[in-house]
Amino acid sequence: MTYLISKENINALLTSLLAAKTVYAPKKDAEETVLFGKLGSAAEWHGASLLTHTTAKDKVYLQSESLFKIKKGKDGVQIEEPAEPEEIVIFGCRPCDARGFDVINKLFNWSNFVDEYYTKRMEKTTVITISCEKPESTCFCTSFAKGGPVNETGSDLLLTPQKDGNYFAEAVSEKGKKVVSENSKLFSEAPVNALQEKADFKTAAETKIVKKLDLAAIKKLMEPAFEAAYWDTVHLPCVKCGACTYVCPTCYCFDITEKAFDNLNSERVRNWDTCMSEIFTRMAGGVNPRTDTKKRFRQRFMHKFNYHVDNFKEELCTGCGRCIKACPVSIDIRKVIEGIK
Amino acid sequence: MTNIYKPHIAKVVEIKVETGDIKSFKFQFVDPAAQKAFTWKAGQFLILNIFGVGEAVFTFANPQTRNEYIECSIRKVGLVSEAIHELEVGDSVGIRGPYGNWFPFEKWHGKNLLYVAGGVGLAALRSPIEFALDNKQDFKNITILYGARSPLDLCYKDKFSDWETIKDTQMILTADKGSEGWKHKVGFVPAVLKEVHPSPKDTVAIICGPPIMIKFVLKELLDLGFTPEQIVTTLEMKMKCGLGKCGRCNVKHLYICKDGPVFTYAELKDLPDEY
Amino acid sequence: MDKELQELIKKLLTEKKAEWAVGYEKSYDEFSTSPAFVNDPAAAGRLLFNKYCINNLGSYLNKLKKNKVAVVCKGCDIATVFELIREKQFKRENVTIIGVACEGVVDKRTGKLLEKCENCAVKQPVGADFTLGTAKNSPKPKSFEDVALFEKKSSKEKAEFWERQFEKCIRCYACRNVCPVCYCPDCFAQRSMPEYLSKHVEAGENKLFHMVRMQHVFGRCTDCKACDTACPVNIPLSLLTKKLAKDAKELFNYESGADTDARPPLSTYDEGDSESDIM
DSSP states (O other), X not given: OEEEEOHHHHHHHHHHHHHHSEEEEEEEOTTSOEEXXXXXXXXXXXXXXXXXXXXXXXXXXXXEEEEEEEEEETTEEEEEOOOOOOOEEEEEEOHHHHHHHHHHHHHXXXXXXXXXXXXXHHHTEEEEEEOOSSOXXXXXXXXXXXXXXXXXXXXXXXXXXXXXXXXXXXXXXXXXXXXXXXXXXXXXXXXXXXXHHHHHHHHHHHHTOOOOOOHHHHHHHHTTTTTOTHHHHHTTTOOOOSHHHHTOSSOOOEEEEEEESSSSEEEEEEEEOOTTSTTTTXXXXXXXXXXXXXXXXXXXXXXXXXXXXXHHSSOSOOOOOHHHHHOTTOOOHHHHHHTOO | OOOTTOOEEEEEEEEEEEETTEEEEEEEESSHHHHHHOOOOTTOEEEEEETTTEEEEEEOSSOGGGTTSEEEEEEXXXXXXXXXXXXXXXXXXXXXXXXXXXXXXXXXXXXXXXXXXXXXXXXXHHHHHXXXXXXXXXXXXXXXXXXXXXXGGOSOHHHHHHHHTSTXXXXXXXXXXXXXXXXXXXXXXXXXXXXXXXXXXXXXXXXXXXXXXXXXXXXXXXXXTOOGXXXXXXXXXXXXXXXXXXXXXXXXXXXXXXXXXXXXXXXXXXXXXXX | OHHHHHHHHXXXXXXXXXXXXXXEEEOSSTTOEEEEEEOSGGGGGGOBOOTTOOSOGGGGGGTTTTSOEEEEEOHHHHHHHHHHHHTTXXXXXXXXXXXXXXXXXXXXXXXXXXXXXXXXXXXXXXXXXXXXXXXXXXXXXXXXXXXXXXXXXXXXXXXXXXXXXXXXOOOOOHHHHHOTTOOOTTOGGGOOSSOSSOSOOSHHXXXXXXXXXXXXXXXXXXXXXXXXXXXXXXXXXXXXXXXXXXXXXXXXXXXXXXXXXXXXXXXXXXXXXXXXXXX
C-alpha cells in the first residue's frame, strides 16, 4: 500500500502518534549527541543527522530489563512478574536499524524457548523508518542480501524523501497500515512516478556507499583462518571495551544478575553484555578460556560473520557502521574481515 | 505469559557433606504436583536460583528414575556456590530447567558402558551411572573407573557398594596418592585405564573430570582402539540463560547449553584447544 | 614529516633498538587514524602523523611491558609515558619516545580542534628521545576557567547536569579501557565477590562507576582527554578530569607526568596538606 505524506504532515503525524503512545525519535542534546529519546512534541525530532549515536534497539531489547521481583517471606518465596509493556512507536530510524530488529527477532524466538520479554515488546512496537539519502563513509549496508538504503525489512512504515520535500510512504505490515488508516487525513495518494523516484533515490544513495564486501567469500576463508597469525597482530589496537557492542543494532549477548535490595527483596535483571569483556567467559573459581585478548577480538568477528551464519543463514550485522564511528581507536570492521586470507 | 526465566520454588530437604568443599543438596518443589510432573534425562542440567544472590548452572546428580527430589552436588568456588553452602534445611531456592541435551542411552542398548571419572567429575556422571544401573537389563557390562587426588577426595563413597551389587557391574577405584588403609589401586586415572585395558568392542566410553585428566584419558582410549564416536563427555562452559540466547556459552557455531553439554569426541575434535 | 618518521622507525627496528613500534596509520577515511603496531621494518611505511592522530599511544605500553618499544608521542602523550614510568609499569630504558611536533588534533566526532590544544604548552614536545618537526607553543597557559565557572553553579544545577549525563552512559567502559592509568587487571567494576557495582545500567550505578574511577585516577591522570574523546555518547568527562587536575594543582601543588620521581598526592602525607576535600 503506497501513499504520499507532505513534509508539514509529518509533524502532524508525530503529534497524532504522541497523543496515543510513547514515541521514540532521534533527539539532539547539548553535547551534540543524537539518541533515540522520548518525544515531548513533534518539534523535538531531530531529523537532520543520518545515524543516531546509539540504536533504538534498547527500546525493545532493554539494556537492563527487570525479569521479576523476588520477595522472601515466612510462608516462602513470592515471584512478582512485571506489568505488560506499553505500546510504543520508533520513529525516524534507518533501514539498517529496522533490519537489526528482524535479525534479533529470530534469536529470541529460537530453540524451543521464546523470550517473551522481548517478543511482547516487539509486538507492541511500530517501526517507522526513513530511507537514507546520504550514506556516510562508514556505511556498508549493501553488502548484505537484505540491506540497502531503501530496504524495508523490519519496518512497519517506510518513508522515502522525494525531491519536492514530501515523503513517499509504504505500509509494509499490518501495523504500518494501521498507522495510515488511523491518520488517513494526513496521507494522500502516491503520484504515478513515485516508485520510479524511489528507484532513482536508491541508485543515487548507493553510489555514495564506498565499500561493498563479498561476505560469502569472506565466510569461506574464516574457518581455515581461525588459527592464522593474522589475529595475533590485528587485535593489538583494540582496547576491549564494549563500545562497538553497545551501539550495534544486532549484538544481543546478555547477562542475568540479581540485585538485592535487602535481606528479603531482590530483583532478577537481564543486562546487555559484551564478548569483548574479560569476564564474559569467566567461570566460578576463575577458570577462563578467553583471557587472551586476541581470542575475544577474534570471537566477535567469527560470531558475526561465520557462526551466526551457520545457525541463522544471515550475518549478525546490518552494515550501519556505528561500530566504526564509536570505536575509540577507529577500528574498521570491514578492514578486519577483508584482511582474512 | 510463559516466562522462560521464571523458576519453580523448591525447598532444601537434605544436606550431605561429601568432601572438604563439596556438599550434596536434595531439593523438593513446594508444589508436589509440579515435582511429580518434572522430569529430565541424564546429562541435562538445571539452573539453581539463590534468591538475593543469583543463579548458577549444575547438573542433575540423580537420575530421572528417582525423581521424588532433585539432587545436586556443589563445590564451593564462587559467589553463588558460596551462598548455596550457607543454606539450611527448609530454605527456599528456585530451580529452572531441564536444559541441554542428554546421554543418548537409547542408542546404547546392548552395549558395554565404561565410565571414567576423576575427582568431582563423578558428580556429573552420577546421574548417567545410576540411570544405567536402574535399567541394567538394557546394557551388558558396566565398568566404573574412578580416581581422585587422595582417598579423602573421593565422592559418593557410600554409594560404591550399592553400585557394585548390580550384576555385571565393576568398580575400579584409584587415588593419585594412597593412604593408610587404602586397599585399592594407586596411580593416575589414565595409567590405571591403560592397565585395565578395556576392549572397545561394542563399548561406549563416558568420561568426565579435570581437563588434564580428560586429555590423557582420551589419548589412552584412542590408543586402545576407541573411535571418536565411541567417546562421550560432558563439557563445562560459563552459561547464563541456559536456553540458547545470551551467547555466553557460544563456541564456534555451537551453543553448549543447547547443542550440549553432552558431546562425542568426534563433535569436539574441531574445537579450539582451550575447550 | 611522515617520511622522516618512517625512516626513523625502520632504523630502530632494523637495529633492534625496539621490537615493536607503535604509531598511527590511516583508518577508514581521511579524517580518521588508528593505532598501528609494527614489528617488521618493511612495514614502517604504514605509519604517518597528522591532525587526526588523536589517540594517546602511551596507554599501549601497559600491554607491551616485556618488550622494547618505540612509541610515537605528541607532547601531551609524553606526560602519560612519564607517569607510567613513575608508577614503575616499565623501565625508561625499554621505551624509545619519538616526539612529534603537533599543531593540535581534531576530534573525529565534532571535526573541531580539541579544547586542550588551544592553550598547549608542548606543541613542540619536550623530553623525547627523538623529536621530529617543529611547532610553536601556545602563548596562553592552560586555564581552569571553564571548571571554575562550572563550580560556581548551584548544587541543584550541577546534580541535574550530571544526572542527565550519566543517564546516557551505556557502561561500555571505553573511557576506562583507553585510560593509560586504568590498568588494574581486576577492576572494581568487574568484581563479583564482593560486587561493588551492579551490572544494572541506570544513572545511579553509572554515576558510582564514574565517581569511583575518578577517585582512583586522581593525581595520576594527565588530563589527556582519551576518556572524553572515546565516549560514544559524548559525556563530557574532560570536565571531570580537568577538575581533578585543578584540584591536584591548587590543593597539593602537583602536576601529573611532570616528574618521574615525584610521589602523587594520595600516596604521600604532609602536615601542611589541604583537608578541604575530606571535610
